Amino acid sequence: MSYNAQPYLSMDTGNGGPDMAEKMSSIRGYGGHSDAAATMRTKVQSKRQALNGQISKEMRMLEGAENLLRASTNRKARETAALELTFHESNLERLQAQLSQLNCAVTIYQHEGNKETRVPMICLGLKETDPVDLISPLERFVAKHYHVDESQFESALTELASMRMAVRTPKRNEEGLGLLIDFIKQLYYVERRFFRGQKHGIVFQWYDSIQGLPTAQQSVTFEKASVIFNIGVLHSQFAAKQDRSTSAGVEKAVEEFEKAAGMFEYLNEKFYNAPSPDMAPDTLQMLSALMLAQSQECLFERRSLDSEVLEGGVELAIELAQETARVADLYEKTHMAMGASPFKGYITRSWITLAKAKDFHFRALSRYYTAAAHLDFADETDMTGEEIASMRTQLHQMLVTSVRAEMQAIVSVDDQIDRGVGHLQSSILLHRDAMRLLRSDSELKKLDTLIQVFFQDQQMALNKQSELSQQGNVDLSPRFNTAAEAPRIEGIAPREAAPRNVDVFGNNSDTEDLFYSLGPLSLFSSANDWTRPRVADVARSEAGFGFAIRGNAPVLICSVDAGSPAEQAQIRKDDVVVAVNGQPTLWATHAEVVDLVKKSGSQVRLHCATFTRVRRSNVLPPTSDEADPGSSSKRDSNGITISGQMENASSQH
Secondary structure, eight states: OOOOOOOOSOSOOSOOOTTHHHHHHTOOSOOBOOTTOOOHHHHHHHHHHHHHHHHHHHHHHHHHHHHHHHHOOSHHHHHHHHHHHHHHHHHHHHHHHHHHHHHTOGGGGSOGGGTTTSOOOOOOOOOOBOOOOOHHHHHHHHHHHSOSOGGGGHHHHHHHHHHHHHHTSBOSSHHHHHHHHHHHHHHHHHIIIIITTOOOSOOEEEEOTTTOOEEEESOHHHHHHHHHHHHHHHHHHHHHTSOTTSHHHHHHHHHHHHHHHHHHHHHHHHOOSOSSGGGSHHHHHHHHHHHHHHHHHHHHHHHHTOGGGGGOHHHHHHHHHHHHHHHHHHHHHHHHHHTSGGGTTTSOHHHHHHHHHHHHHHHHHHHHHHHHHHHHHHHOOSOOHHHHHHHHHHHHHTBOHHHHHHHTTOOSHHHHHHHHHHHHHHHHHHHHHHHHHHHHSTTGGGOHHHHHHHHHHHHHHHHHHHHHHHHSSSOOSOSOSSGGGSOOBOOOOSSOOOOOOOOSSOOGGGSOOTTGGGOOTTTSSTTOEEOOOEEEEEEOBTTBSOEEEEOBSSOEEEEEOTTSHHHHTTOOTTOEEEEETTEEOTTOOHHHHHHHHHTTTTEEEEEEEOEEEOSSTTSSOOOGGGSOTTOOOEEOTTSSEEESOOOBOOOOO
16 A cells, blocks of 8 residues: 555635635634634644645646646657656655654643653644535525525524634644534534535545645545544644643543544544545554553653652562563554555654654663663572572563573573673663664754653663672673664553543534424435425314324324315325424424314414435334334324324434
8 A cells, every 4th residue: 555645636626606705704603723822833733734735736736747748749848747747746745844844843742841851742733624615505405405494594504614614723622622522523413414415516625634635525424534533633732731740640641642542543443445644544553553652651651750660679670671661562563553665755754763762762771670670689688599489480571482491591690690781781772772763863853852861761771880890790791792682571561551432422412403403313314305395274174184193203194084184285194294383393292293283273284295215214103004003093083193102203313
């Protein structure tokens, strides 16, 4: 699989129009980021937006040059087209390099308290999207499909458009997250009301979060997936901004990174055939792995806040060795995912370098703690034989199976010291490799805190080696030519970082359907068709009106007596009762409609609609012949059903 630049679908997306600016300018009420909030993050996001626009323009120009090159037969014209193609390819690479630099601007997302003591964490930038005119096409659809005056829904459409505009620049707090979740829940209704089986010429264009390539589709599913992706992005930013100098801050960072991983895994499981590279399965799996690695790193950081780390002895050193090995394993997995063939030239180079540097760094820490365990164990003089055997067993078990046999050969203090020195030397080699990687990257070497933390941990290992050299009786000759030759430590963590399931849809019953008055969603959706409601004036005869009704929200005509006033008024079986005497009844219960008919006197005016296409055969309530044998249905003198266990056809979800 490869991620080639996708051609821009259309120069004119169909989202504009002469009055779009006027309609968009009237949208108010939702709190996106204010342009006046001149924070560093706002500036970076604005730069991303500008770069995305320029990348989109270069993509169109590139497509035009490619088309001209294919169509031209004249040699001079082909040379000109080839020159233009090279020029625009160069511009595109330059713009994407600038976007890559913004992706490396991780420090602006960090908490101020972290900038001198904590390694900055990688978080993603939001997917950008272009404005869309939802109001005009949906107004037309409401009038044509739902047979109602579109002006009744002007407020609802404006509110929907307002939400969509605010979603473009959500705040980096719980309010911004709530906005995205509310919009996702609203899209549940919008998709069913307007987009199932329908095309309106509405194009949703979103930009790739990593490379800025534009992707445009008319699918609401694509819109939902992009917003869900941004929910994951916000969680990654929430994690990065936590104050990790406190236990509460570290715990919150762990939680947010795990939620980000959960969102990316949710996308990978629920959405298929992603048109945008940042939402492709391999990318989402890589992003989830990155979030979990950072979460596991935070879990280890919590140890550094515990004073027992400084005085825990051999057993704690073993735990720390295995926990840091686990962090290294996750960064190794992340680095391998980033280096996979689909990502060549796609993932920001600094991310790949940082993942490998952290793999080396935590592998070095694991070696250091293993060395400390061996050397401290060798210094123990008051342990019983049973305690010594138990401790050696623990030291053996922290190594992968392939080297445990080698470790079992340790029978003396000298052997124990020799093994400890070997791990310490391996730690120093790995620290040097990590520092070399950081300094080789033009962006990472600017991160002073990152360099400082890595240097301090390297110095810790060098100081330990210096202590041994001062003892004079320890052989410090190299045990391994490379760090890879040392036995591999088995990564085990007291608590494993794991994706947190975040059901963004949750229970839609707590979300207002902006278009509730159109009727129950099970019937009144874009997937079904019905006639324009017709007026039927029904006079009461001696036998009554001559029709029976059943169901709740909506109430349906279940039978019409032959030769009755209802038949003469052209009321039909399975008609939906839209209104009684001018009062809307789409959401009315059976009892409420019965009451309205009873109060109408000698004549009742019904507005009825006949369904001409129903996508699912089971959305209409069963007729009286199909009813549950345990239900009852009888008529009063008005000729309408007055009691019975009626099935409700208005399942809202």
